[in-house]
Amino acid sequence: MAPSPHRFFFLLLVAAIAVAASLPATAGQNMTDAEALMQLKKSFTNSSSLSSWLITSKDGNNxxxxxxxHEWHGVVCTRGMVTGLRLNGLQLGGTIDVDALASFPGLRSVSFARNNFSGPLPAFHQLTALKSMYLSGNQFSGSIPDDFFSNLSHLKKLWLNGNQLSGTIPASIVQATSLLELHLDRNAFTGELPAVPPPALKSFNVSGNDLDGVVPEAFRKFDAGRFGSNEYLCYVPTHEKPCKRAQTVANSSRRVIMVFATLLVSAVVMTIALRACSSEPSRVRNFDSARGDMEGLEEKPPVYMVKQASTTQKRSSSWLGRRAGSSLGLGHRRAASAAKVDELSSRSAGDLVIVNDCKGVFGLTDLMKAAAEVIGSGGLGSAYKAVMANGVAVVVKRARDMNRATKDAFEAEMKRLGAMRHANLLPPLAYHYRKDEKLLVYEYIPKGSLLYVLHGDRGMDYAALDWPMRLKVAVGIARGTAFLHTALASHEVPHGNLKSANVLLAPDFEPLLVDFGFSGLINHIQSPHSMFAHRAPECVAGHLVCAKADVYCLGIVLLELLTGKFPAQYLHNAKGGTDLVMWATSAMxxxxxxDLFDPAIVTTWKFALPDMTRLMQVAVDCVKMDLEKRPDMKEAAARVEEVAAAALATVRERQEEADSEGSTRSGDGASRSSHAAYVRDGSIQRITNVGERSSRRGSNDYSYGIS
Known part of the structure; x- marks a missing residue:
């Protein structure tokens, strides 16, 4: 039987609608890679860091x-296809156009970590071929859709830590059968964990959320620290920790008690008032008598009132007996000398362990009785300058989160670090062990840190930091770090916290590295940003920290020395400072x-520009995104020394030429004088931009080496 004309027309109409509906998708899929990247860029705000994303006449449709x-920053290519986007730490905001990302059939990895994206989590679950998503350190909020993991069977790594995500963890994670790494820590997730984890999961972290309930048996293969800082999440319910909230009941109980107490107080007051009125026949009441009644009421409070703590309990007036962040505050403020030591301090007085006796032997009581001032604070805690009765000045650092190792392992490591001897290292003098807090004692270095000299008040020390002196500092830092990479070769990262705040300057400007060798002692789950090596690109992307993270840190310090700029990499929120890696790489x-070099050295040492450029190239090689392309520390140090030797030879040649020409002032001396004059006359901006100024006002770690 032939189909009717009406039915045939209806089928044609349906087919036409289907074709029309598919046209936009087809058009989107037909975008070139360059057009798709430009569409993605349009969805961002503050995208100036992606200035290399542009379609030029030279490239055409390529x-x-x-x-x-030309190079498109952050675009990873494999066999002529876009397979990855590494856009972490670029201060990007706005939205992320998932439709543009869908135009790349070969896309396997995206990294938008440490940016300023906010709002709901983008629909990345539509990109079913993705293997890695790194979205850490943004402000994504809201819940993860229930079906987010349903079609992500290829996904291997998902990092969402350090956002503001809430709601429950979707049970659909079990459908992500290839998932190896799932990091959800430092969010606001609630509810219970799913019954089972994904079958292939090897790395898991939900610490720092608001989860509750009992940890399912299938999750207990992961370290207990991965579940920490969830008040109501536990392994076994106990009377003290029931694994369940009782807020509603508790609040109701408090309200009942408060209402009852209010009524009872009112009743007592009314009774007293009525009794007073009835006992006075006259309408005129004696004021003194009434005052006596009220005084009696104050002296004998009702028994249901909370009894205040006794004022006779001993209080420590010792600066070391106070918690960090107490009334001492920050900055240079004197703390009173300790007249008495509380009972806890007295019991601990003999527990200071000397690991380096170059400044003599002293005890905890000597420190507690010392006049002290706060000189900074950082990722590990606060630091104080303490001048003991014998005149010896030391720095005491109160370190938090150094509880990764056992007490025996901690003590063995501190003795090892204290025994180190190198011209460019400042080892600890002593330590005091407490379970929740450690005290580390160092020699006090008056000149302070390289960070302070470069970016602080820019006084005489900055004026003295000319080109030859900066070469000396660069060589000393490279030598000290190279020594650590030999002496602590077994550490996952030998220094671990190399930055200009942890480079102190001796009176002759010889650099002294501090706070090295802590990688095995610090609990990075509790304090993820306390060590600068963990901000290397590979660590942000989710890989384990390694020795080449120190090379990246060395590169940042070299860039800082050469440019005189405050690195944005030192800031947690990346607001302020200068992205030295991006700037230097693009300019080179x-x-x-x-354009990169500090005007203070370019203006007075123009002949040294070729040497400055060679040292800049070493720095840029050290901060390459791909750690395989970075030199190892031994090679990096050798290259720094080679450039410095040639540069200083050039300086000497210029000096000899000036002397041979009978100059009244040697070339070196003239350069040094003009450098000092440049600083003195204020030709340099005291602080280079508003972002740096505001960031430094909020930074407390550049006056001395604070981790």
């Missing part, structure tokens, strides 16, 4: 991955390296 195409690639 893919960013085509041979000869474009041939504008001269």
């Amino acid at each position: 893919s960013p991955c085509a041979p000869g195409s 690639d474009d041939g504008f390296e001269r």
Whole structure:
């Protein structure tokens, strides 16, 4: 039987609608890679860091991955296809256009970590071929959709830590059968954990949330610390920790008690008032008598009132007996000398362990009785300068979160660090062990840190930091770090916290590295940002920290020395400072390296520009995103020494030429004088931009080496 004309027309109409509906998708899929990247860029705010994302007449319709195409920052290519986007730490905001990402059939990895994205989590679950998503350190909020993991069977790594996500963890995670790493820590997730984890899961972290209930048996293969800082999440319910909230009941009980107490107080007052009125026949009441009644009421409070703590309990007036962040505050403020030591301090007085006796032998009581001032605070805690009765000045650091190792392992490591001897290291003098807090004692270095000299008040010390002196500092830092990479080769990262705040300057400007060798002692789950090595790109992308993270840190310090700029990499929120890695890499690639250098040294040492450029190249090689392309520490140190030796030879040649020409002032001396004059005359901006100024006002760690 032939179909009726009406039915045939209806089928044609349905087919036409289907074709029309598919046209937008087809158009989207037909976008070139360059067009898709430009569409993605349009969805961002503050995208100036992606200035290399542009379609030039030279490139035409070529893919960013085509041979000869200009570099598109953060775009990873494999066999001519876009396979990854590494856009972490670029201060990007706005939204993330998932439709544009869907235009890349070969896309396997995206990293938007440490940016300023906010709002609901983008629909990344539509990108079913993705293997890695790194979205840490943003402000994504709201809940994860229940079906988020349903079609992500290829996903291996998902990092959502350090956001503001809430709601429950979707049970659909079990459908992500290839998932190896899932990091959800430092959010606001609530509810219970799913019954079972994904079958292939190897790395898991939900610490720092608001989860409750009992940890399911299938999750107990992970370390207990991965579940920490969840008040109502536990392994076994007990009377003290029932694993369940009782807020509603508790609040109701408090309200009942408060109402009852209020009524009872009112009744007592009314009774007293009525009794007073009835006992006085006259309408005129004696005021003194009434006052006596009221005084009696104050002296004998009702028994149901909370009894205040006794004022006879001993209080410590010792600065060391107070918690960090107490009334001492921050900055240079004197603390009173300790007249008495509380009972706890007295019991601990003999527990100071000397590991380096170059400043003599002293005890905890000597420190507690010392006049002290706060000189800074950082990721590990606060630091104090303490001048003991014998005149010896030391720095005492109150370190938190150094509880990764056992007490025996901690003591063995401190003795090892204290015994180290190198011209560019400042080892600890002593330590005091407490379970929740450790005290580390160092020699006090008056000149302070390289960070302070470069970015502080810019006085005489900054004026003395000319080109030869900066070479000396660079060589000393490289030598000290290279020594650590030999002496502590067994550590996952030998220094671990190399930054200009942890480079102190001796009176002759010889650099002294502090706070090294702590990688095995610090609990990075509790204090993830306390060590600068963990901000290397590979660590942000989720890989374990390794020795080449120190090389990245060395590169940042070299860039800081050469540019005189405050690195944005030192700031947790990346607001302020200068992204030295991006700036230096782009300028070197474009041939504008001269714009990078600190005007204070360029103006007075113009002949040294080729040497400055060679040292800048070493720094840029040290901060490469791909750690395989970075030199190891031994090679990096050798290159720094080689450049410095050649540069100083050039300085000496210029000096000899000036002397031979009968100059009244040697070339070196003239350069030093003009450098000092440059600083003195205020030709340099005291602080380079508003972002740096505001960031430094909120920073307390640059006056001395504070972790």
